[in-house]
Amino acid sequence: MKRTLWATIALAALAGARPTPDNSYELHEERDGSLHAWIKRDRVFPHAVMPMKIGLTQQNLEKGYQHLIDVSDPDSPNYSKHWTEEEVHELFAPSKDTIETVSQWLADSGISSDRILHSANRGWLHFNATAKEAEELLKAEFYEHEHVSNGKWSVACDKYHLPSHIRQHVDYVTPGVKTSQLRKTTSGLSKRASPSFGWGPGHHRPPMWKPWHPGHGSQDLKDCDVTITPACIAALYHIPEPAKNVAPGNALGIFEEGDFYAQEDLDLFFSNFTKYIPNGTHPTLKSIDGGVAPTTNVSNAGGESDLDFQLAYPIVYPQEIVVYQVDDIPYATFEIPTAGFGNTFLDALDGSYCNYTAFGVTGDDPVLDPTYPDPAPGGYKGPLMCGTYKPTNVISISYGVQEIDLPANYQKRQCNEFLKLGLQGTSVFVASGDTGVAGVQSSNGTGPNGCLGPKDNVFNPTNPNSCPYLTNVGATMITPGNTVNDPESAAFGLFHNNTVVFTSSGGFSNIYPIPDYQKSAVDTYFKEHNPPYPYYELLDGFNASKAGDGIYNRIGHGIPDVAANGLEIAVYVGGEAITEAGTSASSPIFAAIVTRINDARLNMGKKPIGFINPALYKNPWILNDITNGTNPGCNTDGFKAVKGWDPVTGLGTPNYPKMLEYFTKLQ
Known part of the structure; x- marks a missing residue:
């Protein structure tokens, strides 16, 4: 029986004449x-x-x-002279x-x-x-x-x-050789507080949680190796008390999808840890394509959203936090499965992106991305939101998929949009992932260990982290028995009766080359700390037939750039005191610190920092180098945290006083 593709198209079988050849x-x-x-x-x-x-x-x-x-380069005479949205559009x-x-x-x-x-x-x-x-x-x-x-x-x-x-x-x-991108993954979007990368609708706690009962004051630092409170984070990174005179409009933006904070949880957190933050304080909702928040039922609270806001508020308050709540319930909770990530979010920040053509891709993909209006029950009935919101100066994203999950050109087009945000002065921080050098078992092309290749042993980088125009944040921890005054280590945790391992993701992209700003750091890493594994040299996507016996890409962009604490984080979820773990914690911590530094710059009449990577790689001394720990996966020990940059903790964790002094001296 014949069917129609579009209401206006009648398709029927007929052998037409072949097109006339033309030598031109x-x-x-x-x-x-x-x-x-x-x-x-x-x-x-x-x-x-x-x-x-x-x-x-x-x-x-x-x-x-x-x-x-x-x-973005601090040595450039045009440092912080960011472009307008119109100038960026005209450029491309x-x-x-x-x-x-x-x-x-x-x-x-x-x-x-x-x-x-x-x-x-x-x-x-x-x-x-x-x-x-x-x-x-x-x-x-x-x-x-x-x-x-x-x-x-x-x-x-x-x-x-x-x-x-x-x-x-x-x-x-x-229509041409492709009518749409066709690859899909059944795993859906991953919250990076979850090592299983799969907790979805109906699950309101990440797998990596433990019950915890507040037994000490919020200023007590003696148990930070067991439970990380706001006081522990402030002590680790020397963050002073909140500023009283804040620059207007300097909000921190936080991406959320399919996970919803509860005001009751925020109030419990404020009452127990940050009494200087009034109960009722909440992020400003920027709903994208039907996104809703907060949840009206505390039992439905999401561990990701609660974690993000309870980490960020103690650092940035009284500055504003914006929640970009993305996609309606059918799409956000995977009732309608999609494999894409982030395009509807970027559409809402840049109207031109909705129909932007780059790398053989135009606009959102009809298979990989949500389509609006959404006819599903409970779906958002309005048109796709394009250019609805102005980007905040800093954005934190704790969600993602694997690089292998999406076509390379889909990722390249999206990566170019992050470049455009950087040109306009927006800093984007992304959690690096929670599976070490491995990936998610249910992702495309992965084996039982979440790794690539016919032997299930090739390291599996994360997305959108491989894009070189983002700042990737790995996770660290206070080693048991140590204090906030001791050096941190790369994060490592065992959960679910020691069957689920959390370890900070890192490695090398299979799509993007090493960017110039990172080249010296990566060259030094290979020269002084050469990994004991065979490698390959490929770009534009992993190809097992060309990788040989190699298990990581020697010429790919290195991940992560920096790190922050991500283990045993004290939060309230669903009205209960628990601890969580994941690079989902690390990204909002680092993003909140940069938001504080932007506030200082703005109060001096200066511009926001914007894309921060070139400055960090030229000045690693403003960070705390992490030299202990690994990120195992794929039946290996993964990479080691070493002196200087490494694909576990990047350049290190924030040192607020040094960062503040450096960035406030720049033009």
Whole structure:
């Protein structure tokens, strides 16, 4: 029985004439193999109408990094001279020549200008065309494709061509060799307070929790090796009492999805640990595509959200915290499974991103990402939110997936958006993950140990952490028997009767090369502390056939950049006192400290720090180097924490006085 792909399209089987050859045309894209999970069926009927999109080549993608470094390198005369949103959009938008050249080609081919919609961000041209027109335009043959599991129908070609003078102006065309990204993972989004990377709807405590009964005052530091309180964190990183005169508008933004804080938990925490914070204090909700918070039933409180706010408030108060609560209930709690991560969040911060074309991808992916309006019961019925909120100066994200879970170009396009945020002066901190050098067992391409390759022994980096325009935060701990005055170690914890291991994730990307700002630190690490493992040298995604016997990527971006405490953190969840663990704790701690430093800079009439990595790698002395511990996984000891940067704890943990002195002296 025939079905329809779009309401306006009638597809029928008919062997059409082959497109007329044209020597001026060159192959633009050709699929390597068949479409995954799709069966090729009949040729598309010549008069069927197809919505076509031509993604125009963005300009200056290769120059974005240098522009970011120009405003982020403390030695640059343009340090902290961040760009406006309009300037960033103009930097990457297709050139006038590109728009005019492609539009003229379409007009010469019979696609008149009144049929073409040009997107607001200038990134793509959209028009309807019959299959016959499309095949002539692209020198291609379009076929129906049926999905093997859900019965959906789609349209694609095996290859298509473009005139030689047009190719440099076009990123990709859809329908083309791909109609959408097709890879999916069943694991869903992961909260990084969870070593199992899978606690989902109906589970209101992370697996890594222990009951705890407050037995000492909030200022008592003698038990910090057992329970980390706000006083312990302040003592570890020499954080002074909260500032009284804060700069207006200097809010810390915290990403949450499918996990909801409870005001009752915050009030219990404030009453027991931070009496200077009034009960009722709460983050400002920035709801994205139907996101809701707080929960009205304390028993439904989420360990991730409660953890983030109970760590950040003692450091930043009385500054504001914003919660970016992302996606409606069906998507956020995986009632409608998706494998993507973060695109709807970035859409809401940058309207141009909704239809931004880069690296062969335009806008959100219809399979990997949520689609709004959401017709599901309880779904958000409004349109996709685009450019609704201005980004805060600092954003903390404690969620993620594995790098292997998403197509490389999906990640590259998103990574470029983090670059754009950095150009505008936003610092983005991301928890590095909780599985050491391994990953999640249920992720794509992983074996029983959460590792890659046919032997289940290749290290598995995390996403979005591999993007070099973020600041990745690993986890540390106070070794049992030690005090806040002793050096910390890389975090390591055993839970669930010693069957679940938490260890701070770190390693090397399989997609991105080592960025220039990190190169010296990584070179020194390999020279002085060479890991005892065979390696490979690959980019643009892991390929087992090319990796040989190597188990980590020698030329990939190193993760993490920095670290902060992440073990035995005292929180209230569901009205109970418990301790949690995870790099989910580390990211908001570091982000909150940078928010405090931004406050000092703003009160001096200076700009926010923005992308902080170049300054940190040039000045590691403002951090506490961590030289003890490992991050095991994949049946190895993982990497070691050593003097200098390492892929366990990065450059080290924050030293607030040194960081404050350094950054307030910069322009």
